[in-house]
Amino acid sequence: MGAQDDNSVQVAGSAGETVVRAACPHDCPDTCAMEITVRDGRAVQVRGAADHPFTAGVLCTKVSRYLERTYARDRVLHPLRRVGGKGPGRGHWEQVSWDEALDTIADRFRQIIASPGGAQAILPYSYAGTMGMLQGSSMDRRFFNRLGAADLERTICSSAGKAGVTITLGGGVGTDPECFEDARLILIWGSNPITSNLHLWTRLQVAKRRGARLIAIDPFRSLTAEHCHQHIALRPGTDGALALALMHVLIAEDRIDHEWVAAHTVGYEPLAARVRDWTPERAAAICGLDAQVIVDLAREYASVRPSVIRLNYGMQRNHGGGMAARTIACLPALVGAWRDPAGGVLLTTGDFYAMDHKTLERPDLRPGPVRSINMCAIGDALLDTTAPVQAVFVYNSNPLAVAPDSSRVAAGFQRDDLFCVVHDVFITDTADYADLFLPATTQLEHWDVHKSYGHLYVVANNPAIAPCGEAMSNVALFRRLAQKMGFDDPCFADSDEDLCRQALGRADPRMAGIDWETLKAAGWQRLPVPPRSAPFAKGGFPTPSGKVEFESALAVALGLDALPDYIPPRESADTDPALASRYPLAMLSPPHRHALNSSFVNQALFLATEREPHLEMNHADALARGIEEGSLVRIFNDRGSFQARARVGDSAREGVVVALSLWWRKLAPDGRNANEVTSQALTDIGAGATFYDCLVQVERVAR
Numbered sequence: 001m002g003a004q005d006d007n008s009v010q011v012a013g014s015a016g017e018t019v020v021r022a023a024c025p026h027d028c029p030d031t032c033a034m035e036i037t038v039r040d041g042r043a044v045q046v047r048g049a050a051d052h053p054f055t056a057g058v059l060c061t062k063v064s065r066y067l068e069r070t071y072a073r074d075r076v077l078h079p080l081r082r083v084g085g086k087g088p089g090r091g092h093w094e095q096v097s098w099d100e101a102l103d104t105i106a107d108r109f110r111q112i113i114a115s116p117g118g119a120q121a122i123l124p125y126s127y128a129g130t131m132g133m134l135q136g137s138s139m140d141r142r143f144f145n146r147l148g149a150a151d152l153e154r155t156i157c158s159s160a161g162k163a164g165v166t167i168t169l170g171g172g173v174g175t176d177p178e179c180f181e182d183a184r185l186i187l188i189w190g191s192n193p194i195t196s197n198l199h200l201w202t203r204l205q206v207a208k209r210r211g212a213r214l215i216a217i218d219p220f221r222s223l224t225a226e227h228c229h230q231h232i233a234l235r236p237g238t239d240g241a242l243a244l245a246l247m248h249v250l251i252a253e254d255r256i257d258h259e260w261v262a263a264h265t266v267g268y269e270p271l272a273a274r275v276r277d278w279t280p281e282r283a284a285a286i287c288g289l290d291a292q293v294i295v296d297l298a299r300e301y302a303s304v305r306p307s308v309i310r311l312n313y314g315m316q317r318n319h320g321g322g323m324a325a326r327t328i329a330c331l332p333a334l335v336g337a338w339r340d341p342a343g344g345v346l347l348t349t350g351d352f353y354a355m356d357h358k359t360l361e362r363p364d365l366r367p368g369p370v371r372s373i374n375m376c377a378i379g380d381a382l383l384d385t386t387a388p389v390q391a392v393f394v395y396n397s398n399p400l401a402v403a404p405d406s407s408r409v410a411a412g413f414q415r416d417d418l419f420c421v422v423h424d425v426f427i428t429d430t431a432d433y434a435d436l437f438l439p440a441t442t443q444l445e446h447w448d449v450h451k452s453y454g455h456l457y458v459v460a461n462n463p464a465i466a467p468c469g470e471a472m473s474n475v476a477l478f479r480r481l482a483q484k485m486g487f488d489d490p491c492f493a494d495s496d497e498d499l500c501r502q503a504l505g506r507a508d509p510r511m512a513g514i515d516w517e518t519l520k521a522a523g524w525q526r527l528p529v530p531p532r533s534a535p536f537a538k539g540g541f542p543t544p545s546g547k548v549e550f551e552s553a554l555a556v557a558l559g560l561d562a563l564p565d566y567i568p569p570r571e572s573a574d575t576d577p578a579l580a581s582r583y584p585l586a587m588l589s590p591p592h593r594h595a596l597n598s599s600f601v602n603q604a605l606f607l608a609t610e611r612e613p614h615l616e617m618n619h620a621d622a623l624a625r626g627i628e629e630g631s632l633v634r635i636f637n638d639r640g641s642f643q644a645r646a647r648v649g650d651s652a653r654e655g656v657v658v659a660l661s662l663w664w665r666k667l668a669p670d671g672r673n674a675n676e677v678t679s680q681a682l683t684d685i686g687a688g689a690t691f692y693d694c695l696v697q698v699e700r701v702a703r
């Protein structure tokens, strides 16, 4: 390894045990602070940092077994070249040296750059395999920017909700999750914290013990909904209508905090006019609820304080997801909930931070404007023949499993003329299509620095062990590839710790008091937001007006109505009755507790608990189709089909089926997963994915 590959620095001493402060890298709002015990250069224990206020010594089940990932038998530790056909089970692998692999890539990139397609025919494809600032978005971005490669719109997860909340509140800010335990009423809206936000759930249980009421708003009785006092099971994608009707009741019954509204909001009168027609009866018909449930919820919301809404991403994977998030985010202002430290709404804490993305990613290195490709429509992009993508470089992601409309994605990756490189820890579904496979490090083997989207701390990741085998971190890989390409800009020589410093270096009051030397020794530092404060009690939102914006010029600029409104799903009986007559069931495919998107699916814990893909169905829907508990079923629509084992009960409301995800295709008996039927269509704003806007039919597979 070259002198610049400082990720090989070992923190652990060779004799005795060392404890190294680290961060969980996974795409999860909790961003746990971890402690790794190392003995003789080998990690022997991974645990949650007891001193970190949010982690509080606890990791989720999957990550507490992180050593099974680092030392997994199926982990790949050397670069590989495919020999033979692309696709699962077709070719085989041959070990090559790093030099050979990197020279192959550099040669192929030079050829493509010289071809009519130019550098823009090269597409990086990455998402959140690691959320670290270094391994997620630093040297890689510098490399592809300098190359002039196509730009990937990374909108597969959260961009619709984020854009929606930004209209109302000005950015990804809201209630400090550590205050949730003091709330008296908690709406858990499109959110499943027992699965996806475990440490918030701990706080919600404290609140519950102190007498708070928990209400889940979710078409599915998730693990979380099961533990709430009330579960409001609305139809998927109808949240905006529910929020408008709640506002209708609040305003019609004059349950408004007029003083707060007058001082800290914009557009109250036009909002009141807008919601006048949104009677509970109208919304009830859309949402599939009883009107009285809506009236009661509005009254309770107006009379209990502090009240907080945990809004999360489940409700925004739908055509109108941006508008719905924007509309829901208006609610706390009407009742003055922001006055309390434990009041308000939280989608993400992301904009409490000001990491220096520009210095890390260097967009200025681009030789000129480049084309953008939306990651949610990677299938269409790879099959587009007008300006063909000639090379795709996948890292931190597994598009064959996670991207919608998989048959299109697979057809795209199957192209013989597509040069495909995959950098990962395992031979994923995507790696089955790679020409070259490059072995990646795990979090125990590299430096990083992490922000969080679910708390207010910066967390450091010190490497605990040397890279296993020939594994190479993302930063080291792109640094070496830059050398191979002859990129001599000094930024390609930055060390990992240089990047850590740069990530934190921005002179912004939001990062005051945080510096790399302190952080890496301490493991974590809190942002300068005073604990138990109500930061928005007197306004001060990051909107143009500094107020909560019911009426918004930004919304208009994004092509939305100036006021909150309801945008229905693309696929529903109301919007497309012809489609719904063929495909009458709405399918949701939210995350499984013991997987993290498609990560961990190949590990013992997941396979032992799940064994095979399942579909939760309502009794009535099953009965009508001759389906029983344990029947093998086929879920299909015009895009494709996949099979699962039926679980019949009442957790899914009638008309809704739920396929907990995300299975690896090759580990499922039929070689497919739920994304066979999901759509590449995008959300109203934010160009996000619409995984949960998906009509299907289900039939029993004949034995």
Ligand SMILES: Nc1nc2c(c(=O)[nH]1)N[C@H]1C(S)=C(S)[C@@H](COP(=O)(O)OP(=O)(O)OC[C@H]3O[C@@H](n4cnc5c(=O)[nH]c(N)nc54)[C@H](O)[C@@H]3O)O[C@H]1N2
Pocket (backbone or CB within 6 Å): 027, 028, 029, 157, 158, 189, 190, 191, 192, 193, 195, 196, 197, 217, 218, 219, 220, 222, 235, 236, 237, 238, 239, 312, 313, 314, 315, 316, 318, 588, 590, 591, 592, 593, 594, 595, 596, 597, 598, 661, 692
């Ligand atoms: N264990 C585990 N944790 C994870 C993940 C994982 O895969 N596994 N993934 C991580 C990632 S990347 C993310 S983005 C988050 C996702 O976690 P969340 O933000 O909680 O989102 P989802 O789990 O997609 O959906 C949450 C709930 O919303 C419901 N829902 C679906 N459609 C609608 C709707 O139209 N309206 C309403 N009101 N509810 C709806 C679903 O049934 C689900 O119970 O979790 C992160 N944490």
Ligand SMILES: Nc1nc2c(c(=O)[nH]1)N[C@H]1C(S)=C(S)[C@@H](COP(=O)(O)OP(=O)(O)OC[C@H]3O[C@@H](n4cnc5c(=O)[nH]c(N)nc54)[C@H](O)[C@@H]3O)O[C@H]1N2
Pocket (backbone or CB within 6 Å): 027, 126, 127, 128, 129, 130, 135, 156, 157, 158, 394, 395, 396, 397, 398, 399, 401, 402, 403, 423, 424, 425, 426, 428, 440, 441, 442, 474, 589, 590, 591, 596, 597, 598, 599, 661, 662, 674, 675, 678, 691
């Ligand atoms: N049907 C359906 N589809 C969905 C969703 C859904 O709810 N339903 N959820 C969507 C959401 S919210 C998201 S965020 C996306 C997630 O999509 P992805 O971000 O693609 O998530 P993962 O499936 O976890 O794949 C991450 C890959 O990165 C690898 N990796 C981890 N660390 C490193 C590293 O340091 N270097 C390199 N090179 N690789 C690394 C992992 O091994 C793993 O294979 O999926 C989306 N897809």
Ligand code: SF4
Pocket (backbone or CB within 6 Å): 024, 025, 026, 028, 029, 030, 031, 032, 059, 060, 061, 063, 064, 198, 199, 596
């Ligand atoms: S996945 Fe989430 S809950 Fe589990 S250890 Fe990582 S940050 Fe913590």
Ligand SMILES: [Mo]
Pocket (backbone or CB within 6 Å): 027, 156, 157, 158
């Ligand atoms: Mo996500």
